[in-house]
Amino acid sequence: xxxxxxxxxxxxKTRRMVILSVWAVVLLGLPLWWNTTRVYRAELxxxxxxxxxxxxxxxxxxxxxxxxxxxxAEQQQNGNNPTSSDVTQGLIRRVQELNTAHGGKxxxxxxxxxxxxxxxxxxxxxxxxxxxxxxxTYDFYISPSNVTHASIRSQxxxxxxxxxxxxxxxxxxxVEASDAVFGSEExxxxxxxxxxxxxxxxxxxxxxLKTVKYAPGYQxxxxxxxxxxxxxxxxxKMQEVIHAYLxxxxxxxxxxSKFTIESQIQxxxxxxxxxxxxxxxxxxxxxxxxLPNFINAAExxxxxxxxxxxxxxxxxYVPKPSETPLVIKTGPSAPKSSTNSFLIPRWGxxxxxxxxxxxxxxxxxxxxxxxxxxLEPVMRVFLTQLRDLMGVTDLSMTTQSSSxxxxxxxxxxxxxxxxxxxxxxxxxxxxxxxxxxxxTISSLAQLVRDTxxxxxxxxxxxxxxxxxxxxxxxxxxLSRQEYVEALAASRDGLVKSETAFFDPTMVSMLYFxxxxxxxxxxPLFVPISVPLLMSLLREVKRLKEKKKQGPAGEGQVxxxx
Amino acid sequence: xxxxxxxxxxxxxxxxxxxxxxxxxxxxxxxEGFFAKNKSKSGHTNNWAVLVCTxxxxxxxxxxxxxxxxxxxxxRLGIPDSNIIMMLADDVACNSRxxxxxxxxNNRGRxxxxxxxxxxxxxxxxxxTVENFIRLLTGRVAKETPRSxxxxxxxxxxxLIFMTGHGGEEFxxxxxxxxxxxxxxxxxxxxxxxxxxxxxxxFMIDTCQANTMYSxxxxxxxxxxxxxxxxxxxxxxxxxxxxGVAVIDRFTYYVLEVLExxxxxxxxxxKDLFDTYDYNLLQSTPGVRSDLFFRPLDEVLLTDFFGNVQxxxxxxxxxxxxxxxxxxxxxxxxxxxxxxxxxxxxxxxPKQSASWIQEQSHTFEIxxxxxxxxxxxxxxxxxxVAMGSALIAGSSLV
Numbered sequence: 001x002x003x004x005x006x007x008x009x010x011x012x013k014t015r016r017m018v019i020l021s022v023w024a025v026v027l028l029g030l031p032l033w034w035n036t037t038r039v040y041r042a043e044l045x046x047x048x049x050x051x052x053x054x055x056x057x058x059x060x061x062x063x064x065x066x067x068x069x070x071x072x073a074e075q076q077q078n079g080n081n082p083t084s085s086d087v088t089q090g091l092i093r094r095v096q097e098l099n100t101a102h103g104g105k106x107x108x109x110x111x112x113x114x115x116x117x118x119x120x121x122x123x124x125x126x127x128x129x130x131x132x133x134x135x136x137t138y139d140f141y142i143s144p145s146n147v148t149h150a151s152i153r154s155q156x157x158x159x160x161x162x163x164x165x166x167x168x169x170x171x172x173x174x175v176e177a178s179d180a181v182f183g184s185e186e187x188x189x190x191x192x193x194x195x196x197x198x199x200x201x202x203x204x205x206x207x208x209l210k211t212v213k214y215a216p217g218y219q220x221x222x223x224x225x226x227x228x229x230x231x232x233x234x235x236x237k238m239q240e241v242i243h244a245y246l247x248x249x250x251x252x253x254x255x256x257s258k259f260t261i262e263s264q265i266q267x268x269x270x271x272x273x274x275x276x277x278x279x280x281x282x283x284x285x286x287x288x289x290x291l292p293n294f295i296n297a298a299e300x301x302x303x304x305x306x307x308x309x310x311x312x313x314x315x316x317y318v319p320k321p322s323e324t325p326l327v328i329k330t331g332p333s334a335p336k337s338s339t340n341s342f343l344i345p346r347w348g349x350x351x352x353x354x355x356x357x358x359x360x361x362x363x364x365x366x367x368x369x370x371x372x373x374x375l376e377p378v379m380r381v382f383l384t385q386l387r388d389l390m391g392v393t394d395l396s397m398t399t400q401s402s403s404x405x406x407x408x409x410x411x412x413x414x415x416x417x418x419x420x421x422x423x424x425x426x427x428x429x430x431x432x433x434x435x436x437x438x439x440t441i442s443s444l445a446q447l448v449r450d451t452x453x454x455x456x457x458x459x460x461x462x463x464x465x466x467x468x469x470x471x472x473x474x475x476x477x478l479s480r481q482e483y484v485e486a487l488a489a490s491r492d493g494l495v496k497s498e499t500a501f502f503d504p505t506m507v508s509m510l511y512f513x514x515x516x517x518x519x520x521x522x523p524l525f526v527p528i529s530v531p532l533l534m535s536l537l538r539e540v541k542r543l544k545e546k547k548k549q550g551p552a553g554e555g556q557v558x559x560x561x
Numbered sequence: 562x563x564x565x566x567x568x569x570x571x572x573x574x575x576x577x578x579x580x581x582x583x584x585x586x587x588x589x590x591x592x593e594g595f596f597a598k599n600k601s602k603s604g605h606t607n608n609w610a611v612l613v614c615t616x617x618x619x620x621x622x623x624x625x626x627x628x629x630x631x632x633x634x635x636x637r638l639g640i641p642d643s644n645i646i647m648m649l650a651d652d653v654a655c656n657s658r659x660x661x662x663x664x665x666x667n668n669r670g671r672x673x674x675x676x677x678x679x680x681x682x683x684x685x686x687x688x689x690t691v692e693n694f695i696r697l698l699t700g701r702v703a704k705e706t707p708r709s710x711x712x713x714x715x716x717x718x719x720x721l722i723f724m725t726g727h728g729g730e731e732f733x734x735x736x737x738x739x740x741x742x743x744x745x746x747x748x749x750x751x752x753x754x755x756x757x758x759x760x761x762x763x764f765m766i767d768t769c770q771a772n773t774m775y776s777x778x779x780x781x782x783x784x785x786x787x788x789x790x791x792x793x794x795x796x797x798x799x800x801x802x803x804x805g806v807a808v809i810d811r812f813t814y815y816v817l818e819v820l821e822x823x824x825x826x827x828x829x830x831x832k833d834l835f836d837t838y839d840y841n842l843l844q845s846t847p848g849v850r851s852d853l854f855f856r857p858l859d860e861v862l863l864t865d866f867f868g869n870v871q872x873x874x875x876x877x878x879x880x881x882x883x884x885x886x887x888x889x890x891x892x893x894x895x896x897x898x899x900x901x902x903x904x905x906x907x908x909x910x911p912k913q914s915a916s917w918i919q920e921q922s923h924t925f926e927i928x929x930x931x932x933x934x935x936x937x938x939x940x941x942x943x944x945x946v947a948m949g950s951a952l953i954a955g956s957s958l959v
Contacts, residue, residue, distance in 0.1 A: 209606060210874070213715055292870045293825045298636050298679070303643030308708055328875065343874045345606040346717065381876055443755035451748065501756060507692065507701050513742075515938050522945045530949040531956055 012542075019535050026532065039453055042461035048468060049445050052438055058475035060193060060434060062109045062427050064136050065481065066178065067116035070170075071143035084115035087142075090171045098175075108193070109186045109427075111178060135423045135483040140177070142170055150177045151408040152395070154418035173405070180407050181395060185424050188393075192431045210345045211391035212310060214429050214436070216491055217258040219311040220386075221304055221348075224370070225269035227320030231355055234368035236316075238263045241372050245379040248416035249386065255484055256425055257390075260307060272296040275323055278332045283325045286352075291328070291342055294350060312389055313348035314382045318355055318370075325354040341381045349385035351378045383415035392417045393424055426483040433490035434471055437497040441467060444501050453512065455505060463500035467493045605719040605760040608869040609712060610635045610645045613694060615726030615735045617650040619658050622806045623797050625649060626667040627725045627767060627813040629675035634820045635721065638868030646697060646712055648684040650736060660803060667809045667817075669801045683710050691741045698749040700758060716757040721765070721866045725813065728768035730791060731776065747777035754780035761854070763831070763866040767812040769794045772848035784831065784854040784861070788812035789845035796844050811843045823863050825870050832859040 051057050068091075070084045091113045119141055138156045145161030150173065152158045158181070162173050212218070222242070226233045242261060250259050272293060275284040286294065295302070295315075302313055319326040328337040341351035353374065387394065395409050395418075412418045417425060441464055448456055470493030477486035612635075614628035632647055654665050654676050665676045684693055696702050697712050714720060727734045731743040753759055764785040766774050771787030778785060788795040788810070797807035798814040819834050835858065838847040851858055864870045 209604070209717065288873070288875065289826070291873045291875075293639065294873075295639075295641075297639050297641035297869060303641065303708070308711075310713075337875055337877065339876050341876045343876050344871050345874065346715075347607065347871065349876065385876055440756065447752060447755055450751075502700050502702075504696070504701050504703050507695055507699060513744075518938065519941055522942060523948075526942075526945040527949045527952050531953055534953060 016539060019539055022532065023536065039455055041448070041454070041456040042458050044445050044448060044456065044461060044464055045468065046445055046449075049438075049442050049464075052468065052471065053442050055193070058472060058479075060108070060431060060475050061479045062136075062189065062431075063479065063481045064109055064111045064182065065114055065138070066111060066174075067114050067137070067139045068174070069116050069119040069139060069141045071141075072118035084118065086167050087170050087174070088113050088115040090167055091174060094171055094175055108189050109182050111182065113174070134481070135419075135426055136481045138420075140174060142174070148173060148405040149408070150180075150405065152177075152181060152410060152420060154410045154412045154420070156419045156423075176404065177407060181420060184393065184395075185428065188428060189431045192428070192435055210343070210388050212312065212346050212389050214432055214491075214494070215257060215310045216495065217260065217307075217309045218390075219260045219262065219304060219307050219309040221302070221311055221313050222261070222263040222382075223302065223313065223315045224263070224265045225300060225315060225317045226265070226267045227270060227318060227323060228268050231318055231321050231324070232367045233267075233318050233355065233370060236265065236370035237372045237375065241375045241379050244372060245376070245383065245414050248412065248414045249383060252412070252416040252422060253390065255422070256429060256487065260309060262304065262306060266300065269296065269300055269317075270320075271323075272298070275319075275326055276332075280332060283327055283336075284319070284323045285327050285329050285332075285336070287330055288328065288342075294342075295344075312386070314385070315348065315350045316375075316378055317350065317352050319352065326352050327354075328352070339377070339381045341378075341385075343385045343388060346389070348389070349382055351381050353378055380415070387415060387417070391425065391428065392421050393428075395420060395424075423483060426487050427478075430474060430478060430483065430487045430490045433487070433494045434474060437467055437471060437490070437493040440494075440497040440501050444497070457503075457505050460500050460503055460506070463496050463503075467496035467500065470496060604717065605865065606717040606871060607714070608640050608644060608719050608721070608866070609714050610640050610721040610723070610867075611648075611697065611712065612645065613648040613689070613722075613724045613726075614650060615648075615689065615724065615733055615741075617652055617736045619653060619656050620806055621650075621727075622653050622665075622804065623809050624725045625651070625653050626665055626675060626809050628723070629665055629680065630667045630809065630813060630817050631723050632680065633673075633675055633677075634817065635867050638820075638823065638864060638870075639825055640867075640869040642679075642681045643709070644869070645681070646683050646710070647681065648689045648694065648697075649682045650689055651682050651685040658805070660805075666801065666804070667814075669799055669808065671801070681709070687736070689736060691735050691739050691745070694735070694741065695745060695749050699752045700756065712758070714753075714758050717760050718758070719865055720759050720762045722762060723765045723767075724774075725767040725810065728766075728770060728774060730770050731773045733766070733768055733774060743774050743777035746774060747779055750778050750780045750783060754782075761856075761865070765816070767795060767810050771795060771812075772846075772850075775848075775850050778850070778853065781853050782855065784858070785848075785850040786835065787848045788843065790848055793845045812845070812847060815839075815842055820863065820867060823867065825864060825868055827862070827864060829863045830859050831861040831863060831866075832857075834863060 048057065068084050068087060070087065095111065095113075116139070133156075138158065140158045140160055142160045142162060144165040145163065148161065148163045148169075150158060150160045158177060160170075160173050160177055162169050222238055224233070224236050224238070242263075246261070250261075253259070273290065275286050275290075278285050294317075302315075304311055317326075326340075328340055328342065329335065339351070340354070341349060343349045353370070355370075409420075410418065444460075444464065448454055470489050474486045474489035474493060477483075477489055610632075612628050612631050614624045616624040628647065628649055632645065635645060636642070653659060654663050661671070663676060664671075664674045666673070667675055684697075697710070700712060702711055712720075724733060728740075732740040734740045750762065753762075760782065762783040764775055764778070764783060765787075766785075767788045768774070770789060770791050770793060772790045773787075775785035775787060789812075796811050798809045798811045800807040815837065816834065819829075819837055823829050835849050838849075840846055849858075854861075862870075
């Protein structure tokens with residue numbers, strides 16, 4: 001009987017051990033299962049993103065320094081002449097007044113006027129001082145004249161000539177000139193940085209429609225489309241033209257973006273429709289209505305697979321002889337377009353180049369060649385269009401009516417942006433990049449919060465943090481008037497935020513309804529869990545019974561011995 | 562519009578005179594430029610199309626024909642291949658059962674070979690997966706993905722998304738292997754919206770219970786249309802006895818019938834298209850969802866989505882003197898002239914042509930639509946409990 005009891009006790013023990021070990025496996029397995037099926041989510045810096053969005057961490061400022069040089073000759077003539085320090089103080093007061101008048105909002109373009117050494121005005125209007133090479137630092141040279149006017153030179157220099165030589169008039173002229181140069185920019189940047197959603201619609205209506213989005217690099221494709229072989233076009237001197245006309249633009253713009261240039265020739269590129277005929281003038285014409293159909297998308301190959309940079313197309317179309325000359329005008333008697341070209345927003349430009357029919361008849365040495373001279377007007381058009389597409393603001397276009405005296409803007413060679421325009425572009429693109437990368441990051445944060453199934457790996461967190469750092473760096477550079485560095489930092493920020501947003505690991509989880517989860521786990525867990533639970537319950541019951549019987553049984557054992 | 566033709570029209574009827582008055586005023590606006598006018602218009606500068614056929618195999622010939630027909634239409638209306646992303650199993654043209662090898666027809670008449678000479682399929686065969694589709698839309702593609710497989714849209718892109726295949730309540734099958742749910746689609750659109758990857762989207766789907774697929778979209782500026790409502794099947798239009806299978810679906814057939822009359826100058830609107838939907842022809846209830854869309858549908862041109870009609874701006878010379886240097890401040894200012902897109906040609910309302918003998922081939926679906934999904938889960942639970950108790954019984958016997 002004792003042996004029986006012993007074996008029963010041993011049995012009990014083994015059974016208990018078995019149940020315990022099975023349960024141990026289950027209990028140990030649970031955290032393992034939980035960990036392996038959990039969606040890994042690295043924590044994003046939500047707080048600092050939120051702060052950034054309201055510009056609480058750093059409010060971008062765009063300091064501008066203007067050195068004022070008053071004419072030396074005038075100052076020596078009589079005693080009570082305005083001194084440059086008077087003018088500067090007067091200007092500072094005026095700027096403050098203007099700011100308070102605009103509802104106390106400090107202007108984003110913080111223009112600082114600095115009294116500088118007077119300048120000796122020589123007869124040829126030449127200037128001996130070297131022009132400022134620091135973006136954002138400008139020199140204004142002020143001198144008396146018969147009539148008030150200003151001329152803004154391309155090398156960060158402005159000349160203002162004032163009719164009545166006194167402090168008030170000088171200040172007026174300077175304020176007006178700087179408003180002409182920086183006024184529209186201030187407005188644009190303010191709109192850009194405005195984080196309120198209301199301004200979104202306004203922003204779209206502007207010129208932004210034409211301008212391509214900022215990218216560190218662009219691909220420019222120059223294409224020659226020839227109507228058919230009978231127009232005799234075989235070759236064009238595009239390479240030379242690019243060197244001659246495009247190079248200054250590319251060089252100046254290289255601080256903002258890099259360009260890759262390619263060119264192509266396609267023959268037998270016919271239009272998808274027949275142009276209308278003006279019998280009176282013996283010319284074929286396209287009405288503006290027909291222009292959207294001009295690009296024969298089905299047959300002309302314009303897509304380039306060379307790089308993944310955003311591409312801009314510039315298309316020169318040489319019509320076939322039977323359709324030459326081809327002009328753009330609204331009707332048979334209407335005046336024709338002076339440039340014979342048009343721009344497609346965010347896409348590029350098209351120019352129609354009519355070949356003189358005499359050439360085909362053999363009066364010229366190389367009728368098959370489109371020379372540099374032939375291409376010059378086309379290239380001028382393309383340069384103007386490229387400026388528009390790249391968002392180079394033409395200052396002379398924006399501020400023609402508002403000023404009370406004439407302001408002349410000088411241009412740089414071959415439509416390259418002037419230093420004023422380049423600085424303007426640096427500031428505007430930096431602001432745009434800051435806004436865009438912040439928008440990307442906060443959209444990412446929003447998405448991660450809204451999609452609990454989305455995996456967020458550590459490198460996403462790293463990218464986001466680094467992008468925020470770059471944005472901060474850019475903002476600091478801006479406040480120190482280091483525009484080039486600021487743009488570079490904002491570009492890094494933009495690239496990193498986009499890398500984080502478009503990371504391929506961010507789509508690993510598709511939508512999984514809860515029912516599907518049950519459906520997966522139930523066949524596995526329900527059959528296992530029922531015997532597990534039942535055996536545990538039975539064991540507990542048995543233990544309880546044993547406890548009841550326990551003392552009695554032990555007493556028996558003691559009495560026997 | 563030419564004055565001579567204006568006179569002609571004028572003489573023709575008084576009815577048209579009102580239209581003329583409108584066209585004259587728009588002409589006046591044209592001079593002011595398209596930027597100002599764009600407030601009421603779509604405001605897009607480029608068009609993209611994503612055309613997806615989610616079916617494989619010979620008997621799904623019609624789905625491939627649907628997609629190729631749509632491809633042909635958008636290409637005809639000016640969307641270049643670089644802006645069309647086509648996902649196609651692409652296995653019928655060279656299928657050994659195809660007695661017209663290397664062709665795909667969408668009509669018994671076989672007038673038009675859809676497979677033609679210049680078809681660019683971007684994702685083909687087994688590349689047509691839910692994952693690739695979602696990656697394409699959200700832009701989260703692998704780094705080495707070529708340009709042709711990317712949807713490089715921006716905040717000024719109008720996108721047409723056309724899908725066809727076999728589907729059910731809130732899902733669409735991808736090649737019998739997987740399915741995309743309406744939630745996935747809604748999420749993808751929301752991600753596109755967050756990154757400003759579109760200006761407007763037209764989502765069009767031809768499948769069984771198609772209207773359920775757009776029920777979970779919640780991002781603005783999306784208009785959606787589908788071929789059939791919940792618990793309804795979409796049917797094929799007719800079959801070709803020589804090819805031996807149905808060659809086109811009804812919904813696509815009648816949409817194409819409208820689109821065939823549209824050219825790049827057309828002023829036909831989305832409303833004109835939606836008004837042609839007819840239960841008697843489709844044998845299903847097509848749906849339109851425009852609560853997320855803020856432009857009135859009768860102002861939305863079909864070419865805003867199916868075509869690529871860009872606003873262009875004439876470049877006028879700013880300076881007469883060409884040699885511009887530092888010493889030569891030529892400053893002849895002339896405003897650039899802006900123009901608007903083409904003048905109206907009143908869209909002819911599509912008329913129904915007598916079509917082929919209408920045979921129906923049922924687009925079969927997964928699961929019985931009468932039973933709700935929950936029923937299945939309950940059944941499943943009961944079954945697993947039963948299995949569990951059977952196990953207990955077995956173990957206790959042992």
